Amino acid sequence: MSSNLSVEERLSIIKNNLQEVLGEEQLKSILKERDPKIYWGTATTGKPHIAYFVAMTKLADFLSAGCHVTILFADIHAYLDNMKAPWELLNRRADYYEVVIKGMLESIGVPLDKLRFIKGSDYQLNRDFTLEIFRMASVVTEHDAKKAGCEVVKQVDSPLLSGLIYPCMQALDEEFLECDAQFGGVDQRKIFTFAEKYMPALGFKKRIHLMNPMVPGLTGGKMSSSEADSKIDLLDEPRAVENKIRKAFCEEGNIEQNGVLPFVKFVLFPVFKLKGIVSFDIKRPDKFGGNVSFETYQALEAAFAAKEIFPLDLKNAVASYINILLEPIRKKFETSTELQALLREAYPAEAAASIAAKMASTKIEDSVPVKNDFSRFDVRVGQVVEVSRHPDADKLFVEKIDLGESTGPRTILSGLVPYMTAEDLLGKKVLILANLKPAAMRGIVSQGMVLCADATKEDGTITIELLEPAEGSNVGDRVTVVALEGKPDEQLDCKKKDAAAFAAILAELKTSSTGIAEYRGTPLMTAHGPCQWQKS
Numbered sequence: 001m002s003s004n005l006s007v008e009e010r011l012s013i014i015k016n017n018l019q020e021v022l023g024e025e026q027l028k029s030i031l032k033e034r035d036p037k038i039y040w041g042t043a044t045t046g047k048p049h050i051a052y053f054v055a056m057t058k059l060a061d062f063l064s065a066g067c068h069v070t071i072l073f074a075d076i077h078a079y080l081d082n083m084k085a086p087w088e089l090l091n092r093r094a095d096y097y098e099v100v101i102k103g104m105l106e107s108i109g110v111p112l113d114k115l116r117f118i119k120g121s122d123y124q125l126n127r128d129f130t131l132e133i134f135r136m137a138s139v140v141t142e143h144d145a146k147k148a149g150c151e152v153v154k155q156v157d158s159p160l161l162s163g164l165i166y167p168c169m170q171a172l173d174e175e176f177l178e179c180d181a182q183f184g185g186v187d188q189r190k191i192f193t194f195a196e197k198y199m200p201a202l203g204f205k206k207r208i209h210l211m212n213p214m215v216p217g218l219t220g221g222k223m224s225s226s227e228a229d230s231k232i233d234l235l236d237e238p239r240a241v242e243n244k245i246r247k248a249f250c251e252e253g254n255i256e257q258n259g260v261l262p263f264v265k266f267v268l269f270p271v272f273k274l275k276g277i278v279s280f281d282i283k284r285p286d287k288f289g290g291n292v293s294f295e296t297y298q299a300l301e302a303a304f305a306a307k308e309i310f311p312l313d314l315k316n317a318v319a320s321y322i323n324i325l326l327e328p329i330r331k332k333f334e335t336s337t338e339l340q341a342l343l344r345e346a347y348p349a350e351a352a353a354s355i356a357a358k359m360a361s362t363k364i365e366d367s368v369p370v371k372n373d374f375s376r377f378d379v380r381v382g383q384v385v386e387v388s389r390h391p392d393a394d395k396l397f398v399e400k401i402d403l404g405e406s407t408g409p410r411t412i413l414s415g416l417v418p419y420m421t422a423e424d425l426l427g428k429k430v431l432i433l434a435n436l437k438p439a440a441m442r443g444i445v446s447q448g449m450v451l452c453a454d455a456t457k458e459d460g461t462i463t464i465e466l467l468e469p470a471e472g473s474n475v476g477d478r479v480t481v482v483a484l485e486g487k488p489d490e491q492l493d494c495k496k497k498d499a500a501a502f503a504a505i506l507a508e509l510k511t512s513s514t515g516i517a518e519y520r521g522t523p524l525m526t527a528h529g530p531c532q533w534q535k536s
């Protein structure tokens with residue numbers, strides 16, 4: 001037991017910055033006898049952002065008040081909440097949360113060995129827990145379960161049963177984690193009061209509930225996952241942090257609605273206290289009043305209200321403090337390919353989007369002076385409806401290929417005779433480069449080009465295979481590469497003015513080791529999936 005602090009002192013540290021405490025008397029009496037056990041749970045859904053530091057600083061408070069602290073990575077809850085975390089990603093999400101939450105705690109100077117970490121699925125799938133869910137399900141009304149989850153579980157048009165199980169399991173966690181108190185944001189309040197009502201009904205203790213205020217996001221509203229700019233990701237680059245803070249809502253003299261000040265109050269000052277930093281420093285050029293320091297949040301707030309501090313100066317200071325907090329977390333990821341893989345595997349859709357965004361920005365740069373990428377190609381799904389040999393060229397097939405055009409099938413020539421038979425081609429769905437300037441070959445005009453893969457064998461046997469669209473693709477479907485879906489050229493003159501561009505684009509078309517057609521490493525897709533060559 002932390003003996004050097006009085007019960008009152010410890011209580012005041014526990015309550016510092018909290019919005020509400022349910023069961024304060026109970027807490028006081030525990031403090032008189034022993035160290036309280038508190039847990040905080042987080043559903044392992046989207047990527048944690050900097051607002052999570054608010055909860056972290058409270059966990060630090062609980063530790064300094066001599067409490068035992070448990071962190072629950074509520075992976076099953078992440079699934080039950082409308083599958084915010086899909087089942088197959090559950091493990092990786094929980095792993096990611098563990099890494100970044102430990103990173104945040106270390107960054108603010110909390111020793112990890114004082115904490116207990118546990119994953120929901122480590123005990124919630126056991127027989128005894130399952131049994132308690134059933135017992136609870138037979139005392140809890142549907143109405144109460146629905147009400148309990150309404151501010152936490154995503155509300156949708158056809159609510160799922162899983163959303164009703166969610167609060168039941170959160171209540172039961174209190175018992176299975178053997179805690180005296182559960183801590184969370186006030187958004188958890190209805191689940192907390194639900195637990196207070198139903199846990200005793202099952203013969204369990206009623207727990208203490210500690211609630212943090214909801215800290216407004218940098219745009220002034222709640223820091224929600226939907227507003228991308230209001231959230232600073234833990235792995236954001238310093239520049240991105242500065243830009244997001246610069247866009248934050250922070251009006252001169254306005255302390256009521258302010259997206260920056262709450263972060264200073266609920267995160268920066270508490271962290272300073274932990275680390276023994278004496279003041280919040282704002283750097284300003286001399287002509288704007290020179291540097292200033294504040295030893296308390298109240299002093300800073302008063303100066304801001306009195307317009308002695310300008311929004312930009314405050315924002316710059318906050319951005320640089322945030323960057324100091326994030327630096328060790330960023331470093332961890334930068335220096336570990338394993339963690340980078342974890343990030344990609346836990347959030348595959350975001351990883352794909354960020355690659356696409358990067359490619360899109362490359363496109364913008366490349367487009368000065370001339371855009372030169374796959375988007376200039378109009379590649380379509382076509383079906384071979386007729387094949388014959390060219391009367392005057394040994395290597396050429398003459399195909400009729402249907403691209404779904406009102407003008408009927410096109411005539412397309414291809415030099416595939418050495419590599420396949422007419423039967424191999426007939427009826428196949430293929431990829432056609434459809435915006436080439438028509439060109440005559442030995443008297444017959446070709447209106448496009450069949451895209452093929454070089455599948456030359458290891459022994460050197462030259463092999464060419466047709467690239468085929470994913471099953472289900474329709475004649476006429478456009479084939480694109482993510483982030484390069486722009487309007488194709490009206491016509492590509494591959495012999496003259498566009499010759500260089502044409503060659504450059506072709507040169508970056510490759511097939512992957514599994515036969516998938518790729519441009520700069522990104523698959524060629526129809527709405528039905530990637531295009532690839534089929535081993536014959």
Ligand SMILES: N[C@@H](Cc1ccc(O)cc1)C(=O)O
Nearest residue numbers: 041042043074077152170173
């Ligand atoms: N409801 C919490 C997650 C949680 C889940 C289970 C618990 O036991 C505690 C907390 C959230 O919104 O993130």
